[in-house]
Amino acid sequence: MEPVDDPGPTTAQRYRTFAEIEAATSATYAEWAMGVAGDSLLIELIDELPVPKRQVNLVFAAARAAGAAVGGYPEFREWMLDHWPAVRRIARARSTQTNEAARCAVILPLLAALPQPIALIEVGASAGLCLYPDRYSYRYGDRELHPVDGPSEVLLAPKVTGNVPVPDRMPTITWRAGIDINPLDVNDPDDMAWLEALVWPEHDERRRRLSSAISLAQQDPPRIVRSDAVAGVRALADEAPEDATLVIFHSAVLAYFSTEERETFARLMAELPGHWISNEGQSITPLVQERLSRQPRDPSLFVVALDGNPVAFAGGHGQSLEWID
Numbered sequence: 591m592e593p594v595d596d597p598g599p600t601t602a603q604r605y606r607t608f609a610e611i612e613a614a615t616s617a618t619y620a621e622w623a624m625g626v627a628g629d630s631l632l633i634e635l636i637d638e639l640p641v642p643k644r645q646v647n648l649v650f651a652a653a654r655a656a657g658a659a660v661g662g663y664p665e666f667r668e669w670m671l672d673h674w675p676a677v678r679r680i681a682r683a684r685s686t687q688t689n690e691a692a693r694c695a696v697i698l699p700l701l702a703a704l705p706q707p708i709a710l711i712e713v714g715a716s717a718g719l720c721l722y723p724d725r726y727s728y729r730y731g732d733r734e735l736h737p738v739d740g741p742s743e744v745l746l747a748p749k750v751t752g753n754v755p756v757p758d759r760m761p762t763i764t765w766r767a768g769i770d771i772n773p774l775d776v777n778d779p780d781d782m783a784w785l786e787a788l789v790w791p792e793h794d795e796r797r798r799r800l801s802s803a804i805s806l807a808q809q810d811p812p813r814i815v816r817s818d819a820v821a822g823v824r825a826l827a828d829e830a831p832e833d834a835t836l837v838i839f840h841s842a843v844l845a846y847f848s849t850e851e852r853e854t855f856a857r858l859m860a861e862l863p864g865h866w867i868s869n870e871g872q873s874i875t876p877l878v879q880e881r882l883s884r885q886p887r888d889p890s891l892f893v894v895a896l897d898g899n900p901v902a903f904a905g906g907h908g909q910s911l912e913w914i915d
């Protein structure tokens with residue numbers, strides 16, 4: 591994810607940096623990105639897009655949504671040259687809205703420790719798959735936790751380090767709603783195909799989890815208000831029932847805000863009643879970062895915070911959870 595106020599490296603530099611950083615995460619995307627970085631013809635095409643739309647993730651997901659097969663760079667290049675208008679159209683129309691249910695595993699211990707029941711608001715909810723933390727099953731080391739009506743098809747099992755306060759009981763969520771500048775609809779096949787295209791080629795487990803989480807959400811589709819978060823979150827918070835603890839949370843969202851919007855948003859969170867849970871990249875939440883008692887071993891880890899106070903480091907897709915003692 592690239593912040594909206596990124597100072598602006600060239601497209602080739604962006605693709606090369608992506609290839610270097612993500613080589614271990616996706617061999618296919620690393621090869622494509624390195625290929626693009628040294629390919630003036632493809633760079634020229636990608637530069638037809640507005641700067642925020644030149645993002646590696648977005649362009650590659652658009653290509654796969656348009657039918658690009660996973661394979662080597664020479665085939666990908668040829669395919670892109672033949673199908674660029676379709677890729678350009680999708681990249682212009684869509685944005686990176688990866689919705690990862692596994693991120694629920696990093697907020698669940700905090701949710702369960704707050705006074706119950708809970709009224710849950712997710713800011714930047716995408717399709718709302720993180721609005722169902724009480725409907726997924728969890729495994730933290732040798733401890734398991736299941737929804738009240740039995741194990742879920744979606745099992746979230748982050749690699750845990752430190753004294754994660756594994757809850758004995760699921761949180762009781764009596765009201766839930768999301769807010770997103772561009773909500774995706776779990777019952778819209780095009781929206782769901784886009785979510786699938788956003789999952790990187792080698793990430794089969796994530797693709798399976800996405801499909802199960804979508805099926806679960808389709809049984810009780812989430813309410814997601816279409817609005818900018820800063821403009822709309824107060825009104826949504828006003829709707830929450832007073833007999834529940836209001837929790838406003840967000841995960842992998844603030845990178846899309848300008849620095850000024852992040853500051854305004856943090857002030858809003860401090861003003862609103864209830865609690866604020868954030869799960870964001872370290873550079874994205876300076877207030878939280880300032881309060882860290884120690885640095886994580888991996889700078890790409892997200893910081894999970896309650897009311898602005900860091901409590902854990904988490905893998906960007908919820909794949910790991912390291913509690914800060």
Ligand SMILES: C[S@@+](CC[C@H](N)C(=O)[O-])C[C@H]1O[C@@H](n2cnc3c(N)ncnc32)[C@H](O)[C@@H]1O
Nearest residue numbers: 687688689690714716770771772818819841846
């Ligand atoms: C990477 S997705 C994360 C989705 C979800 N929180 C998760 O963790 O799976 C970021 C979401 O934030 C939304 N978003 C970005 N800027 C926003 C804004 N200013 N107001 C509301 N939502 C925004 C995007 O539309 C997108 O759905």
